[in-house]
Amino acid sequence: MPEPFADLFKESDIFADREVLSPHYVPEHLLFRDRQITEIERSLTPSLRGERGRNVFIYGKTGTGKTSCIKYVVEKVRMLPVLRAKISYVNCRIYNSRYRVLSKIASDHMPMYAKRGFGVIEIYERIINWIEEDSKILIVVLDEVDIIRDLDDLIYTLTRANSDIKSGGITLVGVSNKLSFKEELDPRSLSTLYENELAFPSYNSTELSSILKDRVTRGFKPNVVDQASINLAAAIAAKESGDARLALKIMTKAGEIAEAKGSKAITVSEVSTAAKVAEEEIAYELIGMLPEHQRLIVYAVALMSISGGRYKKLNQEDDAFLLSGEIYNRYVSITQSLHKEAKGARLYRRYIADLEMQGIITASGSGKGVRGHTKLIRLAYLPEKIKEMIEKSLFNESAVEQKAGEPAA
DNA sequence: CCTCCACAGGAAGCGCAGGAGT
């Protein structure tokens, strides 16, 4: 085995700045999003003048630049010499309940509230007092807002806050990639959140090409990537979903493959290999972040998809669906064989809903179902790969546990 | 037609962890 980390210190022939290629990187120029950016700014500018702005709701698929645009505007606002406008950027994947969001807001601006132990009401009152102190305008950005469990409560609390506050106010910016999200919302929350609506369309192949080109010129060394490779990566990503993140991932992966081969340039062949790997990796990252039992459920789904199980086919379509109840039974037997206690059926249904929201499985509702009222579930990725991944992660975890059991150094 | 089955998803309640107040 080569010396570990040796590559880290060796300068790359391929990459100039990997940071530029990361999906979290916010470039100083966002292409094809001028309209959206001015729209966001227009909604927020009243806040900057000390009036309450309009709430904005932003939606669009993953990798259409929603988060980047928001972060871009947020940074711009932070740079402005306006003291009274304050911003909280909340990633709802982490802060996924009313309580967590509120304490995130509080700890953003009042460091002594970083700790736990305060009740909702107390935090709420603190925030209100803080806003009233000098008529602040608070802009709260809720990224991936659909993940919040008790969103209706949160929105109610925040709008309620607005009427409680004598001077100053709160402006909400909601971001979601779930298009159907609108229908699931309580009508009252809907009307508050959707004061202003903004769609982010998927990128087409030519747009993706330009975006890639922009990043590539700074992320890679000169003459490493040719136009043909860029076009191919863009075309693949556009065909898949119009996801800029996927396009970037493909390019990065292609770079890694070229680097491993020791070649000094990326060709179309690396790109097409990378495209296959990239999607698996996205799935792997998603699943790797899952709590144990949700992962086991995905594992059960994967196993049953492979073995064929007792799935039912729906109107001669190729896609076979699994029945929710049978997946649960399988999940229970898996946990038993691992000598672990299975979670209850109710919680399992909640997990299924979570997994669906994360796009790991697709579940079609009752409709003209096989049975009265059930969910028809299908894995969003190749079951063989998923099975492999989860087995590996389970193995890794037990290895970690063994290490933890070793005497401490 | 009615009843039963198999499931969805809401509501309530439980024990636990962990901070605050005393």
Add this chain to the structure above:
DNA sequence: ACTCCTGCGCTTCCTGTGGAGG
């Protein structure tokens, strides 16, 4: 050190829904 709160994950209980079968 203790009691009092609170949120959180989870279970228990419940009502609703629609096809299968009598």
